[in-house]
Amino acid sequence: MIADQPDLYAALRQSGIPAEDLPRLLSDAPAPVAQRLAPIDKGLLRAVLRAGLGQEAVRGAAAVVDYLKQSSPAALFSPALDNAPNTALPTRGERPDMPAFSDRAFDAWFATNGATYGLGLYGENRSVYATPQFADTASPERRTIHLGIDVFAPAGTPVYAPYDGKVHVLTYNADPLDYGHTLILEHRTKDAPFFTLYGHLGGSLARLLSHGAQVTAGQHIADLGDWHENGGWAPHLHFQIITDMLEQTGGNFFGVGQASLWDIWQQISPDPNLILRLPAKAYQV
Incomplete structure (x- = not known):
């Protein structure tokens, strides 16, 4: 009891x-x-x-991680992230002059930074999520730990599929500061499926793909959305791996988790760098 x-x-x-x-x-x-x-x-x-x-909190999660480590994913962007200047964008005060991602001043700030891509961190404890919207009835603890990697680039930047798969979810999450246009792809390993989530996309999504459509690695699947279509954020991709969709049937899968459940959330959504393959220093200021 x-x-x-x-x-x-x-x-x-x-x-x-x-x-x-x-x-x-x-x-x-x-x-x-x-x-x-x-x-x-x-x-x-x-x-x-x-x-x-x-x-194992999520059955098969370790097998998915092993598969990802041994796989050869296609690049999500062109030029590839490891072939272009990029800069880490932590939100805990390491860059005191950086506007918030939800502040329109961010675009001008980033444009003067000299980087092709900006990187928001996986596993970062973000104070922006410490609001009642990110609490639930089981605990007063907020979900503040970021479960994806953000890639900032100009609106309209194409996004490409890292693996063969099919469209699991294609939707629009309309609430302010939500995902906006959202895509979830389903991929298969030998033993189990896994999923990749793409949030804050542009309105071109519905023209590029349809629910259930097959995709191939390297296929153009989406474009980064502008403020009015991506939930109200500076243009970027929220990229997340999901080993188990839990009982989420829509396209608004958890993008942040509780710190006290971090060991569990890491199994549900492992580090997206398993696919992006950037060196650790890329995520450091």
Whole structure:
């Protein structure tokens, strides 16, 4: 039995309950606990339970990571990220003169930076997400840890598929500071699928692809969106790997996660640099 307490994720992790027993846990839980867990993605809850038992939080996640390490992805951009000047764009005060990504002054600042691409960091704890929008009923903790890598470049910059696959989701997330035009591709390994997410795209997306369409590595799949179509951000790509879609059926998959669940989120969304293949120094100021 899980008692009502502020952090239900921690309670589930410590409960010793198998993930297969989640339906019984939810039906037997005290009403306050059941009400708080009801809106939470059940795939995430199962991952927390598995992690609490020392199991792989996402079955097959390690196999996907091994596949990515051994694969030969096509470049997402031309020129490729490793063949053009790029600069790291951390948001924790390392660049005190840098406007926020949601500030239109960012475009002019970046244009004078001398880089073809700017890189927003995976695993960064971003204060911009420390708002009620990024909390849920299971815990007061905000989801503040960035699960993707951002690649900043001018609006209209083409994006190319890193692997063969098919369109899993093609949608428009219209809320302010959301993904805007969004694409999720499904790819196959020998044993399991994995997914790549592309957020903040341009309106050309619907002309380039359709739901269920097959894509090939190196194919032009999208263009970076401008402010009015990408959720209200400086033009960039939010690029994310997903090993398990959990129970998310739309195109608004989690782009940030809780710090206390970072070991789990790393299995759900491993480091996108497994595909981008940039040296560690590229993400340092």
